[in-house]
Amino acid sequence: MAKSNVSKATLGRLPMYLEYIKSADIGKTISATAIARALSLGEVQVRKDLNAVSGIGKPRVGYTTHELAEKLESILGYDKTTHAVIVGAGKLGKALMGYNGFKTYGLEIDCAFDSDESVIDNSQVFHVDNLGKYCKEHDIHIGILTVPSSVAQSVCDIMLDAGITAIWNFAPCRLKVPDGVVIQKENLALSLAHLNLNTK
Amino acid sequence: MAKSNVSKATLGRLPMYLEYIKSADIGKTISATAIARALSLGEVQVRKDLNAVSGIGKPRVGYTTHELAEKLESILGYDKTTHAVIVGAGKLGKALMGYNGFKTYGLEIDCAFDSDESVIDNSQVFHVDNLGKYCKEHDIHIGILTVPSSVAQSVCDIMLDAGITAIWNFAPCRLKVPDGVVIQKENLALSLAHLNLNTK
DNA sequence: TAGATTGTTAATCGATTAACAATC
DNA sequence: TAGATTGTTAATCGATTAACAATC
Numbered sequence: 001m002a003k004s005n006v007s008k009a010t011l012g013r014l015p016m017y018l019e020y021i022k023s024a025d026i027g028k029t030i031s032a033t034a035i036a037r038a039l040s041l042g043e044v045q046v047r048k049d050l051n052a053v054s055g056i057g058k059p060r061v062g063y064t065t066h067e068l069a070e071k072l073e074s075i076l077g078y079d080k081t082t083h084a085v086i087v088g089a090g091k092l093g094k095a096l097m098g099y100n101g102f103k104t105y106g107l108e109i110d111c112a113f114d115s116d117e118s119v120i121d122n123s124q125v126f127h128v129d130n131l132g133k134y135c136k137e138h139d140i141h142i143g144i145l146t147v148p149s150s151v152a153q154s155v156c157d158i159m160l161d162a163g164i165t166a167i168w169n170f171a172p173c174r175l176k177v178p179d180g181v182v183i184q185k186e187n188l189a190l191s192l193a194h195l196n197l198n199t200k
Numbered sequence: 201m202a203k204s205n206v207s208k209a210t211l212g213r214l215p216m217y218l219e220y221i222k223s224a225d226i227g228k229t230i231s232a233t234a235i236a237r238a239l240s241l242g243e244v245q246v247r248k249d250l251n252a253v254s255g256i257g258k259p260r261v262g263y264t265t266h267e268l269a270e271k272l273e274s275i276l277g278y279d280k281t282t283h284a285v286i287v288g289a290g291k292l293g294k295a296l297m298g299y300n301g302f303k304t305y306g307l308e309i310d311c312a313f314d315s316d317e318s319v320i321d322n323s324q325v326f327h328v329d330n331l332g333k334y335c336k337e338h339d340i341h342i343g344i345l346t347v348p349s350s351v352a353q354s355v356c357d358i359m360l361d362a363g364i365t366a367i368w369n370f371a372p373c374r375l376k377v378p379d380g381v382v383i384q385k386e387n388l389a390l391s392l393a394h395l396n397l398n399t400k
Numbered sequence: 401t402a403g404a405t406t407g408t409t410a411a412t413c414g415a416t417t418a419a420c421a422a423t424c
Numbered sequence: 425t426a427g428a429t430t431g432t433t434a435a436t437c438g439a440t441t442a443a444c445a446a447t448c
Contacts, residue, residue: 091295105393126346193305
């Protein structure tokens with residue numbers, strides 16, 4: 001990864017830049033100054049960020065829009081598709097499956113798995129017993145965990161067995177996993193609480 | 201708000217501390233050292249954080265667990281209930297309505313509003329025409345926007361008219377709002393992309 | 401008292417911002 | 425050439441970490 005000389009803070013801003021330069025139909029070139037203005041950021045910061053990841057800026061001109069977009073997509077890994085599966089086909093799991101905003105980020109959710117026969121349709125939702133086989137056949141390492149907290153750990157263990165090494169956990173609980181497995185906890189309630197706090 | 205002397209970084213860690221001291225049934229007192237160990241954080245950091253918000257630590261003893269919990273809840277505003285409404289009763293909106301993890305954070309989602317007659321049941325989902333009346337009667341200022349991007353801005357405008365001053369926006373688009381209105385964008389795809397990047 | 405734990409002051413680190421030289 | 429924009433070097437700021445004094 002070219003991550004080496006790119007700071008965490010910078011990496012976090014790249015998606016914003018990419019979104020902006022892809023959104024408005026900007027001209028052939030775009031300057032850091034213009035991006036900064038549009039996103040209400042410091043122009044030096046934008047310039048430094050773009051320089052750290054690309055080094056393709058030209059004085060007096062700026063950046064070739066499509067070239068910069070490609071560069072950002074490549075660094076962020078949006079140019080290659082990563083497949084993921086959902087475990088837990090409840091309301092949230094289904095909502096995520098129906099969401100089609102993932103492909104912009106090079107992500108694709110293949111299907112979901114559950115143990116409840118009533119939600120299994122064998123086209124999009126399969127029995128969790130088939131999880132290991134599916135992940136191995138399709139070389140899948142990312143799993144989205146949308147089951148109740150009460151069963152989260154045991155389902156997590158099943159996912160680990162299936163070869164999942166990165167879990168996006170929506171259950172409000174801490175998961176025990178071996179070293180090398182990445183857990184990213186998604187706490188929607190906390191996000192709303194954060195908004196609430198910001199209004200005070 | 202006692203926010204004054206509490207840094208942003210500290211504020212962001214408080215929920216973790218609170219969750220931990222409420223989770224395990226810890227004894228009557230708890231030390232910053234123990235919290236740091238449990239959460240894999242620096243012990244000085246935890247001590248400094250707790251000191252910034254409470255000043256109730258006792259050398260050799262630590263913190264009275266329930267006292268610390270109360271303090272954290274009060275600073276984070278979890279001790280008072282804030283009501284919110286959802287606009288857009290699609291899959292995601294319904295999933296959020298059914299999620300019962302909000303109350304831990306002093307949040308309650310009252311009901312949802314939509315313009316699609318087929319999802320209106322007049323008990324949990326009402327017609328969006330009633331949004332303004334409901335928000336005024338119940339003094340609601342937080343709205344959760346779960347509609348498609350194509351109509352997000354126009355629905356946002358309706359919410360502003362209804363007296364909403366803070367919007368949790370799930371639509372992948374930028375909203376134009378007057379000064380004083382807080383927008384918090386929730387980009388689930390970006391979160392998954394972030395996890396994906398972290399595994400590389 | 402001795403020891404564990406707190407709170408504070410100083411040092412370090414990382415990120416942002418400011419100043420400026422380089423260049424198309 | 426002049427001017428806009430880049431990239432770089434130095435200064436500032438905020439947060440983390442280290443060292444240590446205070447205290448139950």
